[in-house]
Amino acid sequence: MKTNGEALKRAFVERAKQIGFDMIRIAAPDSIPFAPERLKAWLEAGHHGSMDWMVDTAERRADPRTLWPEVRSIILLGVNYGPTSDPLAALSHKDCGSISIYARNRDYHDVIKGKLKEVAGFLAAKASSDVKVFVDTAPVMEKPLAEAAGLGFQGKHTVIVSREFGNWLFLGAIFTTAELPVDEPERNHCGSCRRCLDICPTNAFPAPFQLDARRCISYLTIEHRGHIPEELRSGIGNRIFGCDDCLAVCPWNKFAQASREVKLMQRDDLAALPLSELARLDDPSFRMRFSGTPIKRTGRDRFIRNVLIAIGNSGEAALADEAIRLLDDPSPLVRAMAVWAIGRLLPHEAIVSLGSERFKHESDADVRGEWKRVLSVKEETHAA
Template sequence: MRHTPEIFSARKWGGLVKEAIVSRALEEGFSLCRVARAAPFDRVPEWLRAFLREGRHGEMTWMEKRLEWREDPTALWPEARSILVLGESYGPEFDPLAALGERERGLISAYARGRDYHDIVKKRLKRLGRWLIEEFGGEIKVFVDTAPVAEKPLAQAAGLGWQGKHTNLVSREMGSWFFIGSVFTTLEIEPDPAETDHCGGCRRCLDICPTSAFPAPYQLDARRCISYLTIEHAGPVDEALRGKLGNRIYGCDDCLAVCPWNKFAVEAADIRYHGGSETDLPALEELAALDDTAFRARFSGSPIKRIGRGRFVRNVLYAIGNSGAARLKPVAQGLCDDEDPVVADAARWAVAELS
């Protein structure tokens, strides 16, 4: 059944539309679909401005821009009336915590082992959005980590999950392993109730953090977060933190992996999220040998590609320094005069650690 925007009425079609949308979202490959009303967020402006004022965003200066959009979805698109919030599982096939013991191999965050999720999720969102227009009219805009949208507060407002003490989203149905995407629409669709906090007295995510990146529950200082340090931070990592990186060369899953709600997590249904030889605990010496051309070829289509060869090899050298493997010392020595000064600095540090 097709409905033009003029015929559509939330009061008349609300329940039927909601049921049809959820069914279609699952057909497209999403794990969950919830709906939020397009409206300003409670408490987000206060939290976000305090986070930025204290400098906890580090070098992520993009967070300082378009604050009004992050604080209020209707500022981003005033015509929006409802927002579909979608969750897509990328549940790993391996235990990230067990992989920390593989000290001569590089540990890559579970979300980055396969194809770039931006491309996969956005295509699903666009297909869902086109179907929505064809069936019920209206206009749409789709987002997946590509615009100033406060995705986690939005997902909580839609009932998809709640922001845990590690500030990441947790779902009673998917645990911690899922991506978030959203479809803004001019249609008025029956919203879902917001999710409430279910962390209780648990603080496993806070206690496991190697760098003490959580000043308090529900607060993050990105400047100490391994995910930030290995991905967003461009220069040398503070020497006091290098030893805490272990073999993590792109991101960190510790606070996610330890969450007890992961007993409800499911493995990724889309095989494109699963890794391969390029990302499943590759040998550190193999990665250290990558020049720019080889790096780009190896990680084509991967989110890893965006940080560039220099930052990636820097991370690999920190892992070599943390490996305790004397056999890797010559590998680091070979990069002490690298044309990238940050790589050269990391190589000299690794040599000193292995001496």
């Protein structure tokens, strides 16, 4: 015999909290009617950068019923990953790399998906219903759905903000054929505050509630596979994987709590990593060093690209030796940023000495371009 909707919801919420979810809310499949239009405008503006999969899945992403026509209720679940210390503290240590709070432990996809499967199985058995679970890897618009379900509101930085946990929430979703009572949507509580917009080092917000991924440090250091545009490199500072600036300054974090999930608590050894050590990672040592963390999925070459940008921004002449060593790296992505880094740290004479022979034998157009820029800038400076 099926349990009625209210009783089923109560039983599910109780079970979900026992498993480790901090927030559970429910939305109807038709609760985000404006999402298709907003998504279309965002994509047409090119704000998705090189994430072409967002274009390919736009139709399914815009309407949950297109993804799964049988869905009757959508359950949004949040897991708090609130930090135990200042998220921005590592930014002042220029000889170290700063890693986003969310990546300083186990990959949240693995942690949350396991919990979702467990609680979804409970629901399926209890309601004799079908279920599907999603954690940030399928065409599901979790943030608009979370707002519609009342789990939080989308701040001006586009991230979900909870009045209970601030903006430190991982989101997961369960689609189900069970009919469950929906929750009231959350209204926006940003007011006139624009701290998250003003702190962005690369001006990634063209307007409140709009993010241009092409300028976002999290996108550039994690998702972007190619060379990072030169005009954005200095703004990256020593952020080598993600960025927490807009999250850290949200006033609603005054209600934030440290995560109770052990697997998501930040590891001290990932808080501030010496750039000199990171620059020496080859592929096997990179994989071993970051096994089980989200960092591993960027791959060694992209990660070292980020490390070299941090080295170039460090102002530490002693780190130039690490960049010099990587001028001969097999990866053009790495060699190009090694050139850029020495251009920031070394005098003109040293750059000419290093670059003259390497430029002659360099076959990659992007690396050659970096050499040309560095040498010409230094020559102009020297002449002046």
